[in-house]
Amino acid sequence: MEPATILRTATILLAIAAVGGLIMAGIRLASDRQPPVALAMLHGFLAAAAVTLLLYGAVTIGLPSMALGALALFLLAAAGGAILNLNYHWKQVPLPKWLVLVHGLVAVAGFLLLLSATWATRAP
Incomplete structure (x- = not known):
């Protein structure tokens, strides 16, 4: 598998996960409700799949520094995300809004870097 394919696949998986993350953040920030458990699980699963793919690519074939x-x-x-899930969501305790925001901002920064790396390594 080549780096461009890994980056493109991870970018798509993370874009889908980001949609779920934005929905969950909107639910939590706009009200005192918890996001649906199924949506949280799907979000985490897609993000974990993409991160695992990036780790595989980094270890086996190497990835550009932006992707790293x-x-x-x-x-x-x-x-x-693990802290949000295990310490709050799992125990049915309201998610701290500041942690939801920090989690999202770090993920967005990572996504923008990955998007740049994916764009730079696209096949002609």
Whole structure:
């Protein structure tokens, strides 16, 4: 598998995950309701699949430095997502709005870096 294919696939998976993340953030920030569990699970699954694919590419074939920076940010966002899920959502405790925002901002920064790396390595 070539780097461009891995980056493109991870970008698509993360774009879909981001839609779910935006919906969940909107639900939490606009009200005191918790986002639906099924949506949170789908969001996490898609993001984890993309991060796993990026890790695989980084270890086996190598990825551009921008993609490695994006991977580092996604790992940080994943840690925040795990905290949100295990310490709050799982226990049915309201998600802290500041942590939802930080998680989202780190993920958006990673996505923008990944998008740049994907664009730079696109096949002619």
